[in-house]
Amino acid sequence: MALTNSKRIAAFSAVDNHLDASTKIIGIGSGSTVVYVIERILQRGNLKKVENNENNNLESLDVSSCVFIPTSFQSRQLIVDNGLNLGDVDQLxxxxxxxxxxxxxxxxxxxxGGGACHLRExxxxxxxxxxxxxxxYTKKSEVLGEKWTRGIPIEVVPxxxxxxxxxxxxxxxxxxxxRMAKAKAGPVITDNGNFIIDAHFGHLNGTNTPKEILKRIKLITGVVEVGLFVDMAEIAYFGTEDGLSVEILKK
Incomplete structure (x- = not known):
């Protein structure tokens, strides 16, 4: 329950701090926490349903005029199932x-890239x-590879x-x-028709920085995309272990 609350409070804080009445286009990623992003967006569409609203400046979102861009099948279904406007990456x-x-x-x-959709993301x-x-809170590390030990996901041409x-x-x-599929014989196939390789480099620090490893892998013929997001995010919200507060990291 605490882990669920940790995800929910991080998602709610991100939505409340960055989405306002002027927001019209929103990209939605994938993963278990994104479910709570959609939950909060729907609540913000009707402020009467927002519980524990201590922010007097919280604005209602006109979700009917917002366009939502999915990065995976999961996020697409979340958008469609909740009656939100589905957009496409080529449009906007x-x-x-x-x-x-x-x-x-x-x-x-x-x-x-654990869900094999990091190219679109x-x-x-x-x-x-x-x-x-x-x-x-389980995703916050000093160095990459400390918490996530399944390797760097790499999408490759078969x-x-x-x-x-x-x-x-x-x-x-x-x-x-x-990476092999669990419910069929054979490899995992991405939405783009490619394979996924999970590459273990250990902790990404010292000479093996995330930027350096990303650059080296991208130069390999056949690599489509690497699940390393380097120098891209400007802010991160981590729900704490007790599920009651949020730790915010900024660039």
Whole structure:
């Protein structure tokens, strides 16, 4: 219950601090915390339903005139199931993007891609005017790789996955695994028809900084996108372990 409350309070704080009556375009990321982002947006659409509203400056959101841009099947279904206006990345440039990530360091660099949708998430993040992270306390790390130990997700062209696996070894990767599906025989297939490799580099610090590792991996032929979000977020909201408060990190 405390973990749920931690996610909810982080999401609510991010929505309340960054969405106002002028907000018209919102990118929605993926992950368990994003459910509470949508919950708060719907509440803000009718201020009478907002509980514990201590912020006298809290404005109502005209959700009927807002357009929501999904980054995954999950976020698309959240938008559609809640009757919100579904937009497309080709239509618009964004005002706000709210994204849940798996591991965030003290410099707001992050790992994302456990759901194999980090390519679309990064596209939305890059064209957002404001990129906001929401997460619970378990995602906050001093260095990347400290909390998230499943490796850096890398989306690769199927034709090249063996080449990418061998190239990662030359970069000092400790272990590189083609991600396999759990409910079928074979690899995970992304929404873009590609494979996912999870590459273990340990803690990303010293000479292996997130920026340096990202640059090296991106140069490998066959790599489509890397689940490292470096120098992109301007602020992060972490719900505390007791689920009662929020820790905010800024650039």
């Amino acid at each position: 440039s964004f005002l706000v993007d709210i994204l849940h990530l798996f591991d965030v360091d003290k410099n707001l660099n992050a790992i994302k 990064k596209v939305v993040a890059e064209i957002s005017k404001k990129f906001i992270i929401v997460a619970d 034709f090249c996955y063996v080449l990418v696996l061998s190239s990662l070894i030359k970069l000092g990767c400790h272990n590189q695994i083609l």
